[in-house]
Amino acid sequence: MTAARDAAASDPGDAQHCAAPEPMQAGGADGGAERGALAASDAALVLEGAAFGYHGTSRVEGLTLAVPVGAAVALIGPNGSGKSTLLRGILGLAELTGGSIRVFGETPDRARRRIGSLPQADTRDATLPVTLRQVVTMGLYRSRGALRPIGRTGREAVSRALERVGLSAWASRRFGELSGGQQQRGILARALVSDPQLLLLDEPFNGLDRENRDVLLRLVRELRAEGRTIIVSTHDLEIAQEACSHALLLASGHHPNQPGHPAAYGPVEQALTLDAVQHAFQDTTVELDHHTVTTTRETE
Ligand SMILES: Nc1ncnc2c1ncn2[C@@H]1O[C@H](COP(=O)(O)OP(=O)(O)OP(=O)(O)O)[C@@H](O)[C@H]1O
Incomplete structure (x- = not known):
């Protein structure tokens, strides 16, 4: 071992x-x-x-x-x-x-916007009917809220995060169809999209x-x-x-x-x-x- x-x-x-x-x-x-x-x-x-x-x-x-x-x-x-x-x-x-x-220098709640996180794989639900791009976009919600439109800057940030983890070509795939390793990289892109x-x-x-x-x-x-x-x-x-x-x-x-x-x-x-x-x-x-x-x- x-x-x-x-x-x-x-x-x-x-x-x-x-x-x-x-x-x-x-x-x-x-x-x-x-x-x-x-x-x-x-x-x-x-x-x-x-x-x-x-x-x-x-x-x-x-x-x-x-x-x-x-x-x-x-x-x-x-x-x-x-x-x-x-x-x-x-x-x-x-x-x-x-x-x-x-x-x-701040409490965790106040510092939250400066933190990106990747939870353990077994805490994720890969059966949700969402694309990889949608999963990564969720990483922007914490700072912007889920209801505010993402806009061009947000879409570009999502594309950059996907590119960074080497998954641009998979953006439109259903998240659950990706391999475990690709899902992991996708979740990392979600953590990175808000530039933590x-x-x-x-x-x-x-x-x-x-x-x-x-x-x-x-x-x-x-x-x-x-x-x-x-x-x-x-x-x-x-x-x-x-x-x-x-x-x-x-x-x-x-x-x-x-x-x-x-x-x-x-x-x-x-x-x-x-x-x-x-x-x-x-x-x-x-x-x-x-x-x-x-x-x-x-x-x-
Ligand atoms: N939501 C929760 N409510 C109550 N107890 C919890 C909760 N989550 C974890 N625990 C307990 O807290 C302790 C530490 O768990 P934790 O998951 O932090 O350990 P870990 O070192 O990350 O373990 P692993 O390597 O298995 O992930 C364990 O006894 C666990 O049962």
Whole structure:
């Protein structure tokens, strides 16, 4: 295995496998120093003791870190450690159950127009009778509202987004007729159409074939080179090493109902260490070399 995908299939809630060491400080891999050095205006995201969850219950907690503008952060952790919940919290869709959050110095609700997001593939309905172009156009509704006509500028933005992900020729196709990888790129175009400064990508590489994976990897690098900030959750640690400047590792709680917590945060080369990966993926054997990070369940 060249990724933590299989490890992530293990049950994070099994307390026997979760005899975890005390959580490392999120700033442990230089995150603290970085946070101190970053003026609020240089940070795309600042979390101070933040916790996020649902119905008053935290699902991920203890997040104290700053993400510099222009960083690409790989968000890594086993199933249930709270990756999606954190991403939803940044969008203002999961409750802030503790601490504070600032996105470009604002609350998530106020910053929402500056954020583009790609949700997990299994949260989409591909049966809707809409074309790819219509799906991408939906990305403009957040800033303009669904009832206001899109106009020429909007149509051009949609065309540019489609071109960017290499799907111009497929614009009139029904979304559900596209392959999984093309749908993924289409949703990325929807996220890009409003020219966001912060992109939240929830496991965009899951289930992609090599070609679509490479297209997406290239896009992540390009978007970052344009100065956009990206937070991408992934089970593929190679992607973190290939395309990201920073890594945030989340570990599961010690018991099924305990929230996840950060195991490490910082520049990839400092945060993505064997120790930190082992801490995050507690019931797996992890190997790390210059090129690949391999995890294997101990039971295998
Ligand atoms: N809408 C919700 N309401 C209540 N609990 C939720 C909701 N969504 C997720 N959870 C719970 O929050 C915890 C964290 O889930 P989350 O999806 O954030 O983890 P994850 O790290 O993204 O996992 P995965 O890798 O499987 O996507 C889990 O225990 C999950 O059951």
